[in-house]
Amino acid sequence: MSEFMQFLLSGLTVGAVYALVALGFTIIYNASDVANFAQGEFVMLGGMITAAAYAAGAPLLLAATLAIVLTAAIGILLNKLAIEPARGAPVASLIIITIGASIFIRGLTQILLDKELHRFPAFSGDDPIHVLGATILPQSLWVIAGALLVFVALWLFFTRTLTGRAVLATANNRIAALLVGINTRYIMALSFALSAAIGALAGILITPITLTSYDIGMTMALKGFAAAMLGGMGNPKGALAGGLVLGLLEALTAGYLSSQYKDAAAFVVILAVLFFMPQGMFGRKVAERV
Amino acid sequence: MSLLDVKGVSISFGGVRAVQDVSFSIDKGQIVSVIGPNGAGKTTLFNMLSGVYSPQQGEVRLAGELVTGMPAHLLARRGLSRTFQNLQIFSAMTVLENVATGFHLQENGSLLADLLGLPSARRRMKRSEEQSMELLKTVGLERAAGFEAGSLSYGALKRLEIARALALQPQLLLLDEPAAGCNAVETEEIEKLVAQVAKSGTAILLVEHDMKMVMRISNHIVVLDHGEKIAEGTPAEVVSHPRVIEAYLGVAATEEATRYAEC
Amino acid sequence: EIRIGSTVSATGFASYLGEPEAQTLKMLVDDINAKGGVLGKQLKLIAYDDAGDANKARTFATRLVEDDEVVAIIGGTTTGATMAIIPTVQEEGIPFVSLAGAIEVIKPVRSHTFKTPHTDRMACAKIFEDMKKRNLLTVGLISGSDSFGASMRKQCLDIVGDYGITVVGDEVFGPTDADMTPQLTNLRNKEGVQAILSLGLGSGPAIITRNYAQLAIDLPLYQSHGVASDAFIKLAGKKEAEGVRLPGTPLLVAELLAEDDPQREVALRYKQQYESMAGKPVSTFGGYAHDALYLVVDAIERAGKAEPAAIRDALENTKGLVGTTGTYTMSAADHLGLDLSAFRMLEIQDGKWKLIE
Amino acid sequence: MLSVSQLRSSYGRIEVLHGVSLEISAGEIVVVIGANGAGKTTLLHCLSGIQPIQDGNIVFRGESFNTVPAYRRVKHGLAQVPEGRQIFTSLSVEENLRLGAYLYTDDKVDRDMEDAFNMFPILREKRNLPAGGLSGGQQQMLAIARALLSRPSCLLLDEPSMGLAPILVAQIFDVVKNLKSLDVTVLLVEQNAFGALSIADRGYVMETGHITLSGEAQALIVDPRIRSAYLGL
Amino acid sequence: MKRLSSKQVTLLVLLALIALAPLFFPSSYYLRIGSLVFVNSLSVISIVILTGYVGQISLGHAGFIGIGAYACALAPVHFNVSVLTASVLGAVVSGVVAWVVGRPILRLRGYYLSVATLGFGMLIFMVLNNEAWLTGGPDGMVVADPGIRALLKSWGISLNNAEFWYAFNGFVLLIGVWIALNLKHSATGRALHALHGSEVAARTVGIDVARFKLRGFVISAVYASIAGSLLAMQNRFVTPDVAGFMHSVEIVTMAVLGGAASVVGAILGATLLTALPQILTFLQEYEQIVLGLIMMLVMIFLRGGVLPSLVRMVRGRG
Ligand SMILES: Nc1ncnc2c1ncn2[C@@H]1O[C@H](COP(=O)(O)OP(=O)(O)OP(=O)(O)O)[C@@H](O)[C@H]1O
Ligand SMILES: Nc1ncnc2c1ncn2[C@@H]1O[C@H](COP(=O)(O)OP(=O)(O)OP(=O)(O)O)[C@@H](O)[C@H]1O
Ligand SMILES: [Mg+2]
């Protein structure tokens, strides 16, 4: 029992990490149908900038705020300098641009900061909390709470606010969006800023647990992407569920089956889910009328 | 035996009964029109007949063979082809290539021959391109043959779809609002084309809101409303049907329609 | 001018190893040149970054040999990269000093291939010796799925029987995994387990150490030389890392070495030089590069000329060259030339490395 | 109200509008007719800002629109019902309508939405369903309703009657006529030339990127050239 | 005289380039780069067929490269066949694997397909990485000499290693290009292109969409596999990296840089991205920045890839 509990807590922790990254994907995807593979770099920047500022003597809260603001600014720049000029390019080109951007950001970080691993203290100490014979670190609770909070915020944003709907409209039909008076450029900039900020927040929350370095972005992007697809791209519910399911799958496989093939098991399950639900768990099936 | 026999087909989408228990049939060379208000289920009916959706109830027979829910590409082999209300164009291909895909079943040979670029494969390609050019002439698009299809105007695309559908040399042709976006003169050209195709023995199932065309050209009309068949008969019978007038034509159009139905 | 080539993984998944190697080579070459060079000639280092990709390593090796016309190559941070370089250097007859751990590099002996790191097998032996001494005879194993972890795991499983130790659990973690509590829980729950051995590098071992504390496992924890750097203590946390044991090169504890230890001077000098240049703690891996360069320089000096064939012959006759890793004595049958004494058993106490023995 | 002079526009290197000029006064209904491919849609796209212009001027209420981005033209009161409907397929019918009034957050939005639902009751029935599932004609209604929600002072309609049942075609023309009484100026592109000319004040005929004929609607409807080329009489 | 078709022109120009380029090579290192360009071109053509012709995105195609590469390493050891036979075996295995996994996977669309292919590639990578008893694990495996060079020598043609692989890979590439161009200009190619445009319409003209997608996928897998085999034979050594995600991304990037739907573009993209890192080595740690920058700039300013943009520019002038 305590064993199962431990696997569960581990899965929740890791799952919340994935969910946070996956949630970051949703906004840009919803605004432009682009899976932004530089999303992982936002996560990296969040952690790295905070670590650097903290090491330079800034209080943690200030360091974190700085990281979020800077990363959001980089997100806006990415949109302005790379995505917007390429408007109308095929999706494959946009993906390559985001991958190019991710290589660029990684390269820049390795020079401006460094190539070392970094960590900063957990927000509420390192004393484990005991739950039914298993333990969880307080920082994990921060991560889980962060994922839930971002989820709720995004969900409200997309379903309750006009701006949220304008984001969806922009991706769905850019011309129509312009015709109803939506400033699609502003919407895109906003989406990149929000996505980047969420990514940075994710990076800040998880670094005390996972450590960070200039090159974690790609893995983060991949796991987050996989989680988002499992849940159904573009839907915050899907991102949260996808992330948690992926994390739990990995932990339970590592615990009960084989730690060697835990990533494999996760992908097998993703393939199986997509086989039965080609739109992911919560993906909307858009009826394309003919 | 009729060419197409539809018996009691139904389908619903999350509670919306799009088509309910509709039956009718078409003979060789006949033109049957399906009319009805917007959202009556005409396009959905087409989608069920052409393998885009599978009917939840009922059965469809094509030349006597049960083809209910058969995938579209197999129906194509059995001589059924269609156009779309929401255009389905291969927009990155040229106009000529768009039509040439209509010859797919004729030109499709062994994969190996294609990979090795054998002369037989090239001959087949060439023939379908020549035939496509003929069809483009028929619909008046020969000058656009080399253009990228995505650059055509809406009306031109409608005619391109008709040409592509004709390329299959179908026994049964389903046309979903072929004259939408065309003016009166262009509509007449399409009408002529349709009549000509029917004369060659192809049965035609037509959805169209242009009453002038429908009334003049149809042998038989099926009227749908809210997914159900509310009337059926010759043009003259249908225009005088009170439910049809009330639900679909309205007073003004009835007058006009009656004029054409009678001539 | 004497051209020496290098291809290491300065970026990519093995940059944790390759970056200090690259920096060390550059620093030392500058240093040697400032002191007048070798045989009165300046050294020229032509350095490439293969990002740990075997295919790239192979291409760069070709480039070094064919285009840059170097007289010797240092590099191949990972075993895969090294193995990809070998056919080229063997065919073209260029001496090559590898920085990779696996025993396959020098076994069977290849005419032009040498290496400086002790083999993974030696690290395993050192750990098992210590376990045996402490009577810890049932261990749980957790290893990284990357090149380093997999190679260590293989070598350790190969020889563990020789020490009368049984492995009761065999878990794996990925190089970017965030939480290893499931694996550790399983190991802890293994019947009769007396110690846990973690084989890996990068963030994994630090996370394992932290998870270890989180789960309050009170068995001795061993790490491999893969984490032998002060950075590890910082990342794992002083409290969490307390009591962790691992085999390390003398470099790490240079200050603690006996005054008469022949390695003390070399290790201390390199350590100070590196730390003031790079602004970060020295790591075992930079030490490998240090030794490799000095092996080559020593060979050139003894050969009296900078020609590949002569350098190769001289390398094979290296005798008693003191490096940061150990003292090298090569022969036609041994292209590594280190013995077990090159490893020292270390323990973290109060956030500091302590020599045991 | 809207004045267009010597407008040129091209796709890539192919020019499709070769200097089009037209003039619309406030409160007028003006219709443009022309064969397939004449450039009518392109003209409307230039006016709404979706399609860049190479030369010429667009002046709306005395202001040059040449460089005003599309989304800001809506704020100035110019709205378009585009060809091919261009609805937001993945959003619900209601969300589509709400986005029509994107620029407004006042109470009038709700009233306008009610009006739209009253105009096309089927939309009320389907308000919570994704708009992509609507039938062709229903989507056309949605596109018209959405454009009206942006409170235009000038409405550009690209073949609004396309795909609508006869009973609705009549209704749409009524709606357009009513707009006049609400002081909305209308530029109407129609293939149903007869219907359109019957409600219009003036008309233009467009052929391969040129305006070739213009005049009072009543005069055009009896013009023999129009009757044979567009009315099929 | 009959005018040459564009296909024939392409092949002739390519042949001339391959044959004449070595005259300008200062050392055999350039031959090595050339032969890598050829191998990468084959991988990229594999993507061009799948993405450019059929419109399906794969982020796991390196999995097939891995199968081809490891076939050359494993089959000679375990089945006692020659390395060349092993590469054919690898191609067959890749084709069969593609046929089996293609059925369920190709029903997915867009990003869902890309995540599924990504998963597939990961699975292959993990097996190669984890099953050390068979594959040597992350440290990789030695590949036996295919012995063609020795054979040629016995015929009196003596080439050094670099020369041989340059010529051999160039030869295979020519065949690959020829077949890919045939496919493009065939009925099958048109059907593939059509289903890329609209699946519904493709079905209604009688195209068996599932089957044609699968055909494209299998052909594409075979190309990738052969590229993997060539790489393994040439390097005489393989590591699981050949099947890794980064490799998949690399070839997709090459394809998109070149212009995703064109075979000549594929070669251009492969050349660019193979040569670039070699050219950028002088930048040392700035290499990554510049590489990322170039990728973005090309995609932004040469919309649709290098080749289509060049063509447009030339046409624009003429
Ligand atoms: N895929 C679908 N998802 C949801 N609802 C659908 C779907 N297909 C059809 N419907 C509904 O079924 C009804 C019939 O639609 P259909 O498109 O068949 O109408 P139609 O008769 O062709 O109308 P129109 O003349 O406007 O084209 C409509 O109410 C439509 O909303
Ligand atoms: N995206 C495009 N790229 C290139 N050419 C285009 C494009 N869109 C339209 N054209 C061309 O511009 C010309 C005018 O097209 P437009 O759509 O404006 O005509 P239209 O008058 O609206 O016709 P219809 O009545 O058929 O809708 C046509 O010749 C068409 O082929
Ligand atoms: Mg319809």
Ligand SMILES: [Mg+2]
């Ligand atoms: Mg138009």
